[in-house]
Amino acid sequence: xxxxxxxxxxxxxxxxxxxxxxxxxxxxxxxxxxxxxxxxxxxxxxxxxxxxxxxxxxxxxxxxxxxxxxxxxxxxxxxxxxxxxxxxxxxxxxxxxxxxxxxxxxxxxxxxxxxxxxxxxxxxxxxxxxxxxxxxxxxxxxxxxxxxxxxxxxxxxxxxxxxxxxxxxxxxxxxxxxxxxxxxxxxxxxxxxxxxxxxxxxxxxxxxxxxxxxxxxxxxxxxxxxxxxxxxxxxxxxxxxxxxxxxxxxxxxxxxxxxxxxxxxxxxxxxxxxxxxxxxxxxxxxxxxxxxxxxxxxxxxxxxxxxxxxxxxxxxxxxxxxxxxxx
Numbered sequence: 001x002x003x004x005x006x007x008x009x010x011x012x013x014x015x016x017x018x019x020x021x022x023x024x025x026x027x028x029x030x031x032x033x034x035x036x037x038x039x040x041x042x043x044x045x046x047x048x049x050x051x052x053x054x055x056x057x058x059x060x061x062x063x064x065x066x067x068x069x070x071x072x073x074x075x076x077x078x079x080x081x082x083x084x085x086x087x088x089x090x091x092x093x094x095x096x097x098x099x100x101x102x103x104x105x106x107x108x109x110x111x112x113x114x115x116x117x118x119x120x121x122x123x124x125x126x127x128x129x130x131x132x133x134x135x136x137x138x139x140x141x142x143x144x145x146x147x148x149x150x151x152x153x154x155x156x157x158x159x160x161x162x163x164x165x166x167x168x169x170x171x172x173x174x175x176x177x178x179x180x181x182x183x184x185x186x187x188x189x190x191x192x193x194x195x196x197x198x199x200x201x202x203x204x205x206x207x208x209x210x211x212x213x214x215x216x217x218x219x220x221x222x223x224x225x226x227x228x229x230x231x232x233x234x235x236x237x238x239x240x241x242x243x244x245x246x247x248x249x250x251x252x253x254x255x256x257x258x259x260x261x262x263x264x265x266x267x268x269x270x271x272x273x274x275x276x277x278x279x280x281x282x283x284x285x286x287x288x289x290x291x292x293x294x295x296x297x298x299x300x301x302x303x304x305x306x307x308x309x310x311x312x313x314x315x316x317x318x319x320x321x322x323x324x325x326x327x
Contacts, residue, residue: 009148011108028092035087038070045223096188103199165220166204175214184219184242
């Protein structure tokens with residue numbers, strides 16, 4: 001798990017102690033056990049536990065908490081609450097409400113009315129006073145580079161690119177009109193609209209030697225990060241949603257859409273206009289044919305096609321059979 005400092009990208013609106021969370025969530029608390037009082041310094045995920053933090057846990061996922069101090073769990077799952085190993089835990093009746101109340105209380109993020117960034121106009125682009133760009137990198141015209149963004153050596157950022165909440169390593173090219181670090185699509189299906197958005201407080205990490213085409217969008221992670229691996233090639237008009245992890249040497253053709261929390265292995269090749277569902281795993285050395293719809297996880301070294309995507313030999317047999325039957 002790569003590390004980043006969240007406070008470099010967001011503003012801290014309020015500090016809160018674990019004992020104060022009870023009053024903040026008072027209307028939606030069902031039960032609680034609070035053994036310690038500590039200042040909350042960050043938000044954890046099951047993959048990235050941090051000392052003195054809050055962990056929102058909706059599902060009963062196994063994780064190792066023994067090496068970390070002062071983590072308060074917030075859950076709507078009664079089975080999690082009844083596990084006595086969790087000494088600091090709050091059971092609530094609405095998971096999304098609890099998340100939104102706490103995150104919006106602690107952080108001022110870019111979907112907040114009070115979010116603010118200061119910019120310098122440098123070479124026809126607006127660069128945050130809190131961004132860091134290596135002197136060897138080139139920023140073209142009409143770009144916006146936001147708070148906390150770090151751009152490494154020998155990068156090329158072409159015209160009209162927006163970059164925020166992002167760490168970019170060396171030798172990266174981002175083509176015209178792309179937006180990196182944008183707000184992820186997080187909301188409650190039962191409460192739609194801007195008033196109920198789930199704040200996205202993670203970032204994007206783009207590793208060395210990555211090429212990103214024109215008019216692409218890459219959403220920042222909800223709590224951790226969205227990641228693009230080394231030497232990857234992203235074509236034009238590709239959307240990569242929050243929490244997606246793409247391995248090294250990926251090649252993704254135009255108009256592909258990758259839904260949130262999909263994990264894609266190394267050396268994966270994706271044809272044009274492919275749709276990849278969220279929360280699935282795509283193995284190493286996989287090839288996905290153009291216009292495929294990937295709805296389930298794919299094993300290493302597979303070649304798939306069709307909707308739903310299946311092994312390409314099976315897909316070809318199916319096409320031949322349909323043609324024989326006049327379809």
